[in-house]
Amino acid sequence: MATTATVKIDRDRIRELTAREESHLNAETGASKRMLKRAQASLSGGVASSYQLRDPWPIYLSRGKGPRVWDVDDNEMLDFHNGFGSMVQGHAHPEITKAVVERMELGTHFAAPTEDAIAVAEELKRRWGLPQWRYTNSGSESTMDAIRIARAHTGRDTIMKIFGSYHGHHDYVMVSIGVPYGAIGDRDNLASLPYGGGIPQSVANMTIPVPFNDADAMERRIERLISEDRKPACVIMEAAMMNLGIVLPEPGYLEAVREITKRHGIVLIFDEVKTGICIAAGGATERFGVMPDMVTLAKALGGGLPSGAIGGSEEVMKVVADGKVYQVGTYNGNPLVMAAARANLEKVMTPAAYVHLDALNDHMVKGCRAVIDRHHLPGYAVGISSKGCVTFSPTKVVDYESFKANQDGELCDLAWLYNMNRGIFMTPGREEEWTLSITHSIDDCEHFVRVFDEMARDLLT
Numbered sequence: 001m002a003t004t005a006t007v008k009i010d011r012d013r014i015r016e017l018t019a020r021e022e023s024h025l026n027a028e029t030g031a032s033k034r035m036l037k038r039a040q041a042s043l044s045g046g047v048a049s050s051y052q053l054r055d056p057w058p059i060y061l062s063r064g065k066g067p068r069v070w071d072v073d074d075n076e077m078l079d080f081h082n083g084f085g086s087m088v089q090g091h092a093h094p095e096i097t098k099a100v101v102e103r104m105e106l107g108t109h110f111a112a113p114t115e116d117a118i119a120v121a122e123e124l125k126r127r128w129g130l131p132q133w134r135y136t137n138s139g140s141e142s143t144m145d146a147i148r149i150a151r152a153h154t155g156r157d158t159i160m161k162i163f164g165s166y167h168g169h170h171d172y173v174m175v176s177i178g179v180p181y182g183a184i185g186d187r188d189n190l191a192s193l194p195y196g197g198g199i200p201q202s203v204a205n206m207t208i209p210v211p212f213n214d215a216d217a218m219e220r221r222i223e224r225l226i227s228e229d230r231k232p233a234c235v236i237m238e239a240a241m242m243n244l245g246i247v248l249p250e251p252g253y254l255e256a257v258r259e260i261t262k263r264h265g266i267v268l269i270f271d272e273v274k275t276g277i278c279i280a281a282g283g284a285t286e287r288f289g290v291m292p293d294m295v296t297l298a299k300a301l302g303g304g305l306p307s308g309a310i311g312g313s314e315e316v317m318k319v320v321a322d323g324k325v326y327q328v329g330t331y332n333g334n335p336l337v338m339a340a341a342r343a344n345l346e347k348v349m350t351p352a353a354y355v356h357l358d359a360l361n362d363h364m365v366k367g368c369r370a371v372i373d374r375h376h377l378p379g380y381a382v383g384i385s386s387k388g389c390v391t392f393s394p395t396k397v398v399d400y401e402s403f404k405a406n407q408d409g410e411l412c413d414l415a416w417l418y419n420m421n422r423g424i425f426m427t428p429g430r431e432e433e434w435t436l437s438i439t440h441s442i443d444d445c446e447h448f449v450r451v452f453d454e455m456a457r458d459l460l461t
């Protein structure tokens with residue numbers, strides 16, 4: 001996967017192209033500029049979530065249909081962002097739209113259980129092989145509740161996560177993400193660092209980070225915690241990291257983590273907020289064949305509506321069933337969301353959908369690899385079903401440390417601008433990946449690869 005002999009890219013050329021592309025994008029997005037001015041008067045920073053911020057202004061969207069979105073300047077773009085990976089179904093899918101419209105007329109919220117909530121749980125149980133489910137309204141709520149359940153089940157407070165992994169915006173997990181290289185700490189003693197303001201250090205200290213793809217380091221840290229009488233309640237992790245571009249698990253790693261956590265009586269939570277529904281019917285759990293004690297879902301589950309779910313073994317979920325843990329929420333299992341999720345699972349994300357996504361992504365990854373090889377770029381393409389990325393790094397990234405040490409962030413930023421200026425709506429940020437939808441075609445993927453090739457040619461002339 002890692003490239004060998006690569007060209008040295010002229011940094012001045014990157015900056016020159018970045019300036020050119022930035023001014024082009026600014027010229028094409030005047031309505032977004034005006035909208036930011038209006039928004040700032042009432043919406044903090046002009047956006048609904050800090051992840052939507054962008055300098056000099058965010059690109060405000062107006063609508064989406066199938067694989068396309070339009071911004072407020074009416075620029076039409078193929079969507080490879082897909083709502084941070086939520087819209088694997090494509091926009092305004094007719095089956096989901098129909099289910100939502102039908103449900104609207106029957107009433108959308110009772111805070112009482114409905115039949116759709118049972119049907120969705122039955123389907124999730126079938127897909128993941130985990131017997132007991134509950135709902136939330138977002139990925140953050142899913143991971144927060146899953147951790148609370150694990151703590152109640154084990155009677156322990158300390159938790160373990162992977163350094164650099166994002167699991168949502170609550171205090172338990174806003175720890176040791178996106179920090180500068182020098183602040184990481186040494187590999188066997190990675191630092192518990194609050195991510196942003198307002199997170200007490202005392203809370204962060206309960207969350208212990210360990211490096212991805214290193215089961216021995218995990219076990220050493222667990223043993224040390226045991227000797228300090230701080231055995232973790234759970235390990236929460238993505239089976240494939242989706243917040244450093246994509247970092248796949250090395251062969252044997254997940255199996256080793258499963259064995260270590262089982263041996264120590266630690267609850268293993270696979271956070272499938274990004275991988276669930278998107279990379280196989282049963283997410284990363286199915287794809288990698290390792291069974292956790294719990295999974296957390298959100299994003300693509302609701303087909304574009306705010307949704308979330310937690311699945312777990314009978315043993316772990318007992319604390320919910322017997323009332324020890326209050327797993328609650330006014331909108332949990334909201335009928336509108338459940339109608340969308342049911343249509344999504346039963347009629348949209350079918351076995352044929354995954355065959356199509358795999359074929360599309362193979363095309364994307366092969367196409368990007370061919371560009372990299374042709375131009376000897378320092379990077380590599382990696383993908384898994386609907387998700388993939390080009391990682392601009394001369395060596396393979398296996399964890400946060402190697403990502404921080406090697407990723408070429410300026411090239412990442414330039415690639416984003418090239419995409420945006422050529423009809424590709426792409427996830428902003430240096431840690432993100434593309435998400436394809438079932439409405440994308442091979443032609444759409446070829447367009448993406450052509451734009452990447454154009455950037456490579458421009459960089460090297």
Ligand SMILES: Cc1ncc(COP(=O)(O)O)c(C=O)c1O
Pocket residue numbers: 084138139140141143166167168169238242243271272273274298299
């Ligand atoms: C792996 C993972 N877990 C949890 C979350 C939090 O989900 P939400 O933004 O719906 O709260 C995210 C969001 O990107 C995520 O990528």
